[in-house]
């Protein structure tokens with residue numbers, strides 16, 4: 001029993017550490033499969049001993065029951081806001097004001113950080129364990145969102161995460177920003193849209209909406225992450241400077257904002273300009289930078305005006321919001337038949353880019369914001385996210401504006417539109433709808449699917465309009481004579497296209513499965529399916545029950561898959577693909593094993609080898625093996641060189657087999 005208990009504590013520590021490697025450092029040291037094995041072992045122990053489960057267990061990141069509403073949580077110190085500066089003159093004026101208040105400011109240095117566009121979170125740790133977390137609320141009292149915050153993988157459930165870090169004080173409260181990365185935000189919106197659910201206007205709203213969810217299971221399914229930047233309160237010693245605070249937070253295992261140390265204002269301004277230039281390339285959205293006096297005692301002694309500390313200021317980027325006239329609302333038909341409204345605008349420049357179209361999200365959004373055709377509207381462009389309409393300028397109305405009604409028929413095929421009860425989405429359910437056809441073919445040929453080069457949106461439209469293709473399978477029957485009469489097609493272009501189509505016949509099974517465009521079947525599910533079924537024949541015969549046996553496939557996706565293979569028009573397309581020779585089979589397991597003699601084996605290396613350790617590591621990885629840094633029960637082999645270290649003794653104690661470098665090469669050679 002003692003051993004099991006020890007193993008349990010060890011597992012918790014180990015998994016929390018791997019979460020940190022993965023979500024905070026972006027540098028995992030074990031594979032997903034190994035991680036899953038650790039989690040499974042932890043779950044088994046917890047099932048047998050539910051009374052052992054503690055709040056810092058990684059299993060507690062999901063599954064808390066939905067809350068009735070959020071309880072209130074009083075902050076241990078006011079969660080302050082920031083005053084704004086918009087230009088160099090504002091920044092200089094701030095500095096001069098401070099100088100008049102306190103001569104010591106002349107010697108002060110600054111720390112400059114990005115101003116993250118997310119949701120402030122306040123995180124309480126007792127004896128290193130995350131015990132409570134809140135939103136900012138009014139700065140005095142926030143909402144208790146502990147269960148939701150636990151699902152954020154970048155948030156350490158226990159600090160310090162690494163063994164060699166300084167111990168935290170018995171009680172410490174950390175402030176940070178919960179954010180959603182731009183690419184995760186876009187992916188989430190695609191997922192919501194495909195499910196007929198409401199999409200979010202921007203990453204900030206997505207982060208806030210996901211955290212202020214009464215059901216933590218929903219939060220858990222959202223790709224939230226975190227960056228921290230302050231210690232709000234603590235019992236015991238805390239760093240005296242901002243820079244040290246950030247380093248301390250990092251050492252404890254928190255994800256910390258990027259920061260720059262500046263001795264003077266010229267440097268601060270330079271950092272601001274650098275961030276402005278990098279803004280679109282950053283993985284997250286920022287709306288400016290935050291400048292803080294590094295000396296925290298000085299910062300504090302400067303006091304507070306209202307809710308804004310004097311010793312820190314935000315320098316905001318120029319607004320990327322402008323107003324223009326909404327000329328029309330049009331509707332796009334997606335691959336799955338979802339209708340999405342978009343705005344046609346009087347062209348307007350925002351941050352150096354001319355914008356003529358903007359998204360309106362969905363029909364509810366238009367109604368809720370009371371957006372009318374002819375309105376003057378606010379348009380926002382944020383980074384590389386698609387511009388969107390914030391809302392109408394109500395004061396500018398003339399009375400000529402026309403309220404908007406969602407379409408009753410599909411703008412592409414004219415069939416009646418379906419609006420399922422309880423869903424946000426409106427659908428065109430006509431499988432022969434030309435717009436859906438075009439979107440489906442676009443998806444089929446796209447980079448992540450069959451990757452047919454040179455087959456863009458315009459050409460797909462041309463092919464469909466000319467009646468040459470009805471579905472993607474028809475692409476494989478195109479002849480040069482078909483293409484030459486099309487506008488813009490000369491001999492060479494036609495040949496190139498046909499060659500690209502031909503080349504796509506060799507894509508692996510998973511790519512073809514993605515290309516089919518089954519709802520909910522993206523890269524991950526496609527890989528799972530390709531691993532379980534040798535070809536599309538086997539997959540098309542499967543059942544919902546059988547699919548659900550596969551870990552990672554839920555009931556909804558299972559239903560979608562079976563329904564897809566049942567639909568007559570899809571069967572027709574499959575037959576055409578088969579006849580055209582587009583019928584990849586999964587590589588036999590035996591072939592894979594031959595190429596990967598070390599598959600699923602974990603190695604640790606100790607001592608000096610005949611080649612640099614990195615080379616040996618790469619050799620093991622190239623043959624399917626994994627290399628980790630420390631010996632554990634999970635280690636399959638310890639490779640022992642000259643002058644081995646303590647790992648040898650540990651391996652012997654655990655009964656892990658040891659091999660020489662020559663033996664390693666021999667194993668690979670003999671397959």
Ligand code: IVH
Pocket residue numbers: 080081082083113114115116117118119120176177229230257290309312314
């Ligand atoms: S410091 C005294 N640093 O910006 C410290 N705030 O109005 C005050 N924010 O909602 C805040 N990134 O959540 C600070 N690197 C950063 C920040 C940051 C984003 C948010 C903060 C608040 C707003 C300030």
